[in-house]
Amino acid sequence: xxxxxxxxxxxxxxxxxxxxxxxxxxxxxxxxxxxxxxxxxxxxxxxxxxxxxxxxxxxxxxxxxxxxxxxxxxxxxxxxxxxxxxxxxxxxxxxxxxxxxxxxxxxxxxxxxxxxxxxxxxxxxxxxxxxxxxxxxxxxxxxxxxxxxxxxxxxxxxxxxxxxxxxxxxxxxxxxxxxxxxxxxxxxxxxxxxxxxxxx
Amino acid sequence: xxxxxxxxxxxxxxxxxxxxxxxxxxxxxxxxxxxxxxxxxxxxxxxxxxxxxxxxxxxxxxxxxxxxxxxxxxxxxxxxxxxxxxxxxxxxxxxxxxxxxxxxxxxxxxxxxxxxxxxxxxxxxxxxxxxxxxxxxxxxxxxxxxxxxxxxxxxxxxxxxxxxxxxxxxxxxxxxxxxxxxxxxxxxxxxxxxxxxxxx
DNA sequence: GATCAAATTTGACACTGTAAAGTTAATCTT
DNA sequence: AAGATTAACTTTACAGTGTCAAATTTGATC
Numbered sequence: 001x002x003x004x005x006x007x008x009x010x011x012x013x014x015x016x017x018x019x020x021x022x023x024x025x026x027x028x029x030x031x032x033x034x035x036x037x038x039x040x041x042x043x044x045x046x047x048x049x050x051x052x053x054x055x056x057x058x059x060x061x062x063x064x065x066x067x068x069x070x071x072x073x074x075x076x077x078x079x080x081x082x083x084x085x086x087x088x089x090x091x092x093x094x095x096x097x098x099x100x101x102x103x104x105x106x107x108x109x110x111x112x113x114x115x116x117x118x119x120x121x122x123x124x125x126x127x128x129x130x131x132x133x134x135x136x137x138x139x140x141x142x143x144x145x146x147x148x149x150x151x152x153x154x155x156x157x158x159x160x161x162x163x164x165x166x167x168x169x170x171x172x173x174x175x176x177x178x179x180x181x182x183x184x185x186x187x188x189x190x191x192x193x194x195x196x197x198x199x200x
Numbered sequence: 201x202x203x204x205x206x207x208x209x210x211x212x213x214x215x216x217x218x219x220x221x222x223x224x225x226x227x228x229x230x231x232x233x234x235x236x237x238x239x240x241x242x243x244x245x246x247x248x249x250x251x252x253x254x255x256x257x258x259x260x261x262x263x264x265x266x267x268x269x270x271x272x273x274x275x276x277x278x279x280x281x282x283x284x285x286x287x288x289x290x291x292x293x294x295x296x297x298x299x300x301x302x303x304x305x306x307x308x309x310x311x312x313x314x315x316x317x318x319x320x321x322x323x324x325x326x327x328x329x330x331x332x333x334x335x336x337x338x339x340x341x342x343x344x345x346x347x348x349x350x351x352x353x354x355x356x357x358x359x360x361x362x363x364x365x366x367x368x369x370x371x372x373x374x375x376x377x378x379x380x381x382x383x384x385x386x387x388x389x390x391x392x393x394x395x396x397x398x399x400x
Numbered sequence: 401g402a403t404c405a406a407a408t409t410t411g412a413c414a415c416t417g418t419a420a421a422g423t424t425a426a427t428c429t430t
Numbered sequence: 431a432a433g434a435t436t437a438a439c440t441t442t443a444c445a446g447t448g449t450c451a452a453a454t455t456t457g458a459t460c
Contacts, residue, residue, distance in 0.1 A: 010438080029314055035417065045440050047418080052438095056417070109313075114229055118371055154363070154372065154383030155390050162362020163354070171318055172354065183354030190355050193393060210407080236447065245409050247449080252407095256448070 014052045014062075016042040021063045025106040030113075035059065057115045064116040065123050067107040072130045074100040079138065086141040091188055093138045094160040098184065101164040108168070142195030155194050163187045214252045214262075216242040221263045225306040230313075235259065257315045264316040265323045267307040272330045274300040279338065286341040291388055293338045294360040298384065301364040308368070342395030355394050363387045 010016065020041035024033045035056050036046040053059040078096030079089050101108045110116050117123070119132045136149060139156055143149045163184065166172060172183055210216065220241035224233045235256050236246040253259040278296030279289050301308045310316050317323070319332045336349060339356055343349045363384065366372060372383050 013438080031314065034415085036415080044438095046416090047441080048439055050418070112365070112369055112371075113309075114231065118369060120371065150372075150383060151386040154366075154386050155359075157371075158363035158366060158383075158387050159355075159359050159390075160362070161366055162360070163358035165312070165365065166358060166361055169312055169318060171312075171320065171357075172350075183350060183358075186351040186354050187358050190359075190390070190394065194390065213407085234447070235449095244407095246447090247410080248408055250449070 010042070010044060013042060013044060013048065017049055017052060017059065018062050018066050021059055022066065022107060025063065025110060026104060029106055030110065033060070060110060060113075060115040061117055063107070064111045064113075065121075067104070067111040068117065068119070068123065068129075068131050070104070070107075071100055071111065072134060075131065075134050079134070086138075087192065089138050090142070090156065090191060090194075093135065094156070094188065094191060097160045098164050098167065101168045105168040108164070144195070152195055156191060159187055159191060210242070210244060213242060213244060213248065217249055217252060217259065218262050218266050221259055222266065222307060225263065225310060226304065229306055230310065233260070260310060260313075260315040261317055263307070264311045264313075265321075267304070267311040268317065268319070268323065268329075268331050270304070270307075271300050271311065272334060275331065275334050279334070286338075287392065289338050290342070290356065290391060290394075293335065294356070294388065294391060297360045298364050298367065301368045305368040308364070344395070352395055356391060359387055359391060 017038050020038040021033055023041070024037055033056075035049050038059065039046045039048050042048075049059060053062055075093050075096040078092045078099070081092065084092060112118065119129045122129065132153075135153055135157060139149065139152045143152050167182070167184070217238050220238040221233055223241070224237055233256075235249050238259065239246050239248050242248075249259060253262055275293050275296040278292045278299070281292065284292060312318065319329045322329065332353075335353055335357060339349060339352045343352050367382070367384070
């Protein structure tokens with residue numbers, strides 16, 4: 001009864017449909033994401049997805065879950081690159097956040113969108129949201145004694161989330177890659193000031 | 201040849217369709233927004249909208265334009281409420297931003313979404329984006345001499361935009377109204393520190 | 401009052417999601 | 431090992447949707 005590998009007909013249709021959906025999403029945006037097209041890409045009939053997801057919203061939710069997994073990996077990779085100070089780790093997580101948004105903008109919008117799961121929905125076996133725990137860990141050194149950690153977390157998250165969405169939306173002008181001279185450094189400068197003084 | 205008031209049959213179908221679209225949007229989210237349903241609400245046949253908008257994406261774009269107009273009014277209203285210091289005006293614009301998001305979450309998502317216009321698209325006669333100019337005006341007192349105003353603007357905008365989207369998305373827990381004890385005050389505390397020291 | 405053009409309707413088609421019933425293939429039972 | 435059972439998938443069908451091309455109505459123009 002393994003849900004993982006060799007199954008009846010297709011092998012692992014569920015995963016194939018999710019991947020096809022992600023591909024369609026990043027190729028043509030949310031409008032291009034269609035149950036029938038996903039089925040066609042996976043090589044099955046158009047009604048097959050209904051046995052694995054609760055309709056199109058269900059597929060989108062599953063895509064969002066997969067997106068959060070990849071998202072977490074992006075951020076941990078950004079953090080684990082070499083030894084870093086607490087402050088540098090805070091910058092790294094933000095850089096990972098933005099990088100993910102640049103590389104997978106369609107996915108990111110879906111993750112926080114209408115049928116997305118959001119960060120706090122528990123997935124698989126993990127009893128809490130992995131992505132948020134990463135943020136929490138990186139913010140911890142900057143939480144004043146006895147203060148609610150949510151304060152610092154909300155500050156950092158709001159900043160980088162807002163910047164990333166505005167940036168990939170083209171609201172800062174070009175959407176191209178040269179992050180160096182973009183307003184990103186300005187936002188990072190503000191991140192650097194979090195937790196330096198009386199905060200509340 | 202007035203595009204404004206009394207026209208041939210309906211009177212002002214264009215505006216009626218936009219309003220119907222906004223209503224549908226806020227009632228049932230983006231999925232509920234349909235050309236045919238808008239037409240039905242406006243009392244015309246299903247193909248009538250095609251003569252006023254470039255399909256559903258076109259209607260969404262028009263809705264987004266209307267949304268930015270209302271958005272601007274929200275922020276100016278928040279600013280013009282009584283005499284305020286520069287710092288208080290900065291806080292007020294953020295409060296207006298959040299209030300708009302709370303009251304018109306569907307509209308806000310569309311404005312910055314797939315077929316939305318974004319802040320910088322010129323609309324009507326105005327040669328530049330009204331909403332952004334409001335932000336610019338409020339940020340101006342905090343831009344250091346000879347510095348690029350975009351820096352401060354990006355900081356404030358990223359913060360309040362990110363917080364608002366996360367908040368209406370339920371990422372901070374409850375989506376209800378008691379803003380007082382929410383992370384909003386933490387974000388405002390961070391806004392208060394913008395432009396107080398060496399910034400870049 | 402006849403003409404003309406804009407605004408809207410009618411009808412049609414392809415595509416989508418979804419539900420029901422049918423078909424195939426793997427697993428289970430004895 | 432052979433039949434029964436269930437899961438995975440297909441086929442068929444239907445209601446909604448966007449979109450296009452042709453009528454049709456309506457208001458204005460001459």
